[in-house]
Amino acid sequence: MSLFNLKNKSFLITGSSRGIGKSIALHAAKEGAKVIISSRKIDACIATANEINSLVGSEAAYPIAANIGDESQLQHLVDETNNLFGKIDILICNAATNPFMGSMMDIPSDSFDKIMQNNVKSNHILSKLVLPQMIERKDGVIIIVSSIGGLRGSSLLGAYNMSKAADIMMVKNIASEFGHCNIRANAIAPGLIKTDFAKALWDNPEILKVFTDKVPMKRIGEPEEIAGVALMLASDAGAYINGQTLVVDGGSTIV
Numbered sequence: 683m684s685l686f687n688l689k690n691k692s693f694l695i696t697g698s699s700r701g702i703g704k705s706i707a708l709h710a711a712k713e714g715a716k717v718i719i720s721s722r723k724i725d726a727c728i729a730t731a732n733e734i735n736s737l738v739g740s741e742a743a744y745p746i747a748a749n750i751g752d753e754s755q756l757q758h759l760v761d762e763t764n765n766l767f768g769k770i771d772i773l774i775c776n777a778a779t780n781p782f783m784g785s786m787m788d789i790p791s792d793s794f795d796k797i798m799q800n801n802v803k804s805n806h807i808l809s810k811l812v813l814p815q816m817i818e819r820k821d822g823v824i825i826i827v828s829s830i831g832g833l834r835g836s837s838l839l840g841a842y843n844m845s846k847a848a849d850i851m852m853v854k855n856i857a858s859e860f861g862h863c864n865i866r867a868n869a870i871a872p873g874l875i876k877t878d879f880a881k882a883l884w885d886n887p888e889i890l891k892v893f894t895d896k897v898p899m900k901r902i903g904e905p906e907e908i909a910g911v912a913l914m915l916a917s918d919a920g921a922y923i924n925g926q927t928l929v930v931d932g933g934s935t936i937v
Contacts, residue, residue: 685919689714692767693916694760696750696808697777699726701877702827705905706774706912708734711742713913718763719745721777750777750804751796760811769819772916773812775805776827778845778879786840794841801845802852809856809867817863823916824867826853827908830931832871846871850927857925866924868915873931874902898933 693710697703699721707717711734719731727745734743744766748759763770779800782793805826816822831839832846849869856867874893876884884890884902894900911930914920929935 684713686713686913686917688913688917691715691771691916692763692769693717693772693774694720694763694770694808694812695774695776696720696748696759696804698774699723699730701879702872702875702905702908703774703776704730704734705909706776707743708737709906709909709913710772710916711735711738713917715742715772716767717743718759718766719743720748720759722747722749751799753807756804756807757811760808764815769815770812771821772823772825773808774825774827774912774916775808775849777804778827780839780842780879782841783838783882785837789841797841797845798848801842802848805849805852809852813856813860813865816865817860820864822863822865824853824856824865825912825915826850826867826869827912828869828871828927830871830873830929830935832869832927833929833935853927854925861924866915866920868920868923868925869927870908870911870915871927871929871931872903872908873897873929873934875908876902876904893934896934896937897931898937901932903930903932 693715695703695707698707698719719727724747731743731745746762748755782789826849828849829846831843832850836843853867853869
């Protein structure tokens with residue numbers, strides 16, 4: 683049996699109607715998993731679930747809308763996933779937001795609060811909601827999609843980077859506290875990936891050139907290149923990786 687086999691595994695993936703989350707969901711479904719497609723808009727969730735099911739050729743993806751900034755909706759998301767699948771084997775916290783770019787001197791308080799709510803607190807809440815069943819089973823995986831921004835400072839993305847650094851520490855704490863229950867928690871730190879979320883960066887030729895000139899591979903990444911790492915961490919292939927942050931950036935942080 684393949685180390686990457688995910689048959690009968692259930693995934694709850696936030697921010698999975700497009701971009702990195704959608705790619706993770708598709709490739710997990712191809713490996714035999716059942717996946718929840720979740721984002722704020724149900725129409726987008728339904729369209730993505732239908733697309734994945736068509737590509738896979740079976741009922742593997744199910745849509746559930748949720749606003750990650752609303753704790754009651756996060757509870758509903760977890761409850762409905764449990765109702766559908768009976769369990770949550772793998773939680774992938776991928777959804778995030780960044781409503782502000784610029785100096786920390788200029789960021790409005792409501793923008794700062796939204797970044798911390800959506801990028802940190804929502805992941806903490808979701809982890810708390812799924813951990814009891816994982817502890818009972820003595821098996822479970824939590825993956826948070828962080829960013830290389832969580833590893834370094836920025837004059838444009840300060841609050842966003844702080845939130846992503848918090849996510850990196852969150853998986854360390856989960857692994858430290860619950861590793862003895864065979865629960866693994868890891869973060870993925872992507873560099874610049876060609877998604878709608880990062881379009882303001884890669885769609886600007888001048889900004890894109892600045893990024894690619896600093897990357898040894900001289901290109902930005904694709905969502906599938908993050909999905910592969912997520913599947914490794916979710917499967918037996920990553921069974922002894924815990925509390926770590928895997929950087930997937932084409933080498934930009936080594937320069």
